Amino acid sequence: MKKLINRQPGRVGAWALGLLPFVLLLIVYMVASDARLTENPNDKLLPALGSFVDAIQRMAFEPSKRSGDYLLLNDTLASLQRLGIGVAISALVALVVGIGNGTIPYIRSTLSPLVTGLSLVPPMAILPVLFIIFGLGELAKVMLIIIGITPFLIRDLQQRALEIPEEQIIKLQTLGANTWQIITRLVWPQLMPRLIGAVRLSLGPAWLFLIAAEAIAATEGLGYRIFLVRRYLAMDVILPYVVWITLLAFAIDFLLRRYSQWRYPWFHQQAH
Structure with a gap:
């Protein structure tokens, strides 16, 4: 069995590992945004994803x-x-x-x-x-x-x-x-x-x-x-x-x- 230091991810695995931190950050943002908006629907610090779509469209x-x-x-x-x-x-x-x-x-x-x-x-x-x-x-x-x-x-x-x-x-x-x-x-x-x-x-x-x-x-x-x-x-x-x-x-x-x-x-x- 190869040691961890000698193991290399494949092409698909490398892409998946590279995207993983961004997915985790997105999930953390969505959870935090939902919590803040539940407490205050007018909160501007962490807007919902739909607000980003509207702003990009505008x-x-x-x-x-x-x-x-x-x-x-x-x-x-x-x-x-x-x-x-x-x-x-x-x-x-x-x-x-x-x-x-x-x-x-x-x-x-x-x-x-x-x-x-x-x-x-x-x-x-x-x-x-x-x-x-x-x-x-x-x-x-x-x-x-x-x-x-x-x-x-x-x-x-x-x-x-x-x-x-x-x-x-x-x-x-x-x-x-x-x-x-x-x-x-x-x-x-x-x-x-x-x-x-x-x-x-x-x-x-x-x-x-x-x-x-x-x-x-x-x-x-x-x-x-x-x-x-x-x-x-x-x-x-x-x-x-x-x-x-x-x-x-x-x-x-x-x-x-x-x-x-x-x-x-x-x-x-x-x-x-």
Whole structure:
């Protein structure tokens, strides 16, 4: 008989075990909601599941009486645009600076202390500064994402570049490769799948910074809507929005992972 540490669930079993905690949470919520609503039918803290259905129908499938827009769609597009721009710029800057810091000692001596210092600054602490400098428009929200995750991405890629075996670099130099050829033919290909992995890890903080910025200064967006309706204790809107943000984050993470597996199969085979 195999020991528990050596037993692996099958495909169906893995899916069932993965869904089990969500089912248990749903059951706990339904029991707690029923208890509160029995005591107070007007309770707004834990609304019934039917209230969620009505709220989703109103936010996603019915045009707003004030603007005529579909609010969930507009909020989603606004937030995804900000998130996409912020993460894309962060990844590009991190790739360039991370490669420079990891491969060229003069660049590392110049920029590495600055990057380390920036990574220790709490991004939320400088949010008022960003609004003062960049105004209340889109730029401040995107900049918060960039400032929040770029130092982490740079430090991760710098460390990955430093971990490239020195023997590989020496071999290319022996074959006559210059610095640019070493970067483009050795460092760049090895860092790209690691960049995707680092971006996946940074999506959680990126969403956090985005929602915080939208809550303070925005006229549309998922974070804006959550903080707008909280004054009415509209948990039937807030909780579906939270679940929707989670699903969006999961979908983005899934797509990045599948792209990495398709584009860099050698890296994932090596990881296993």
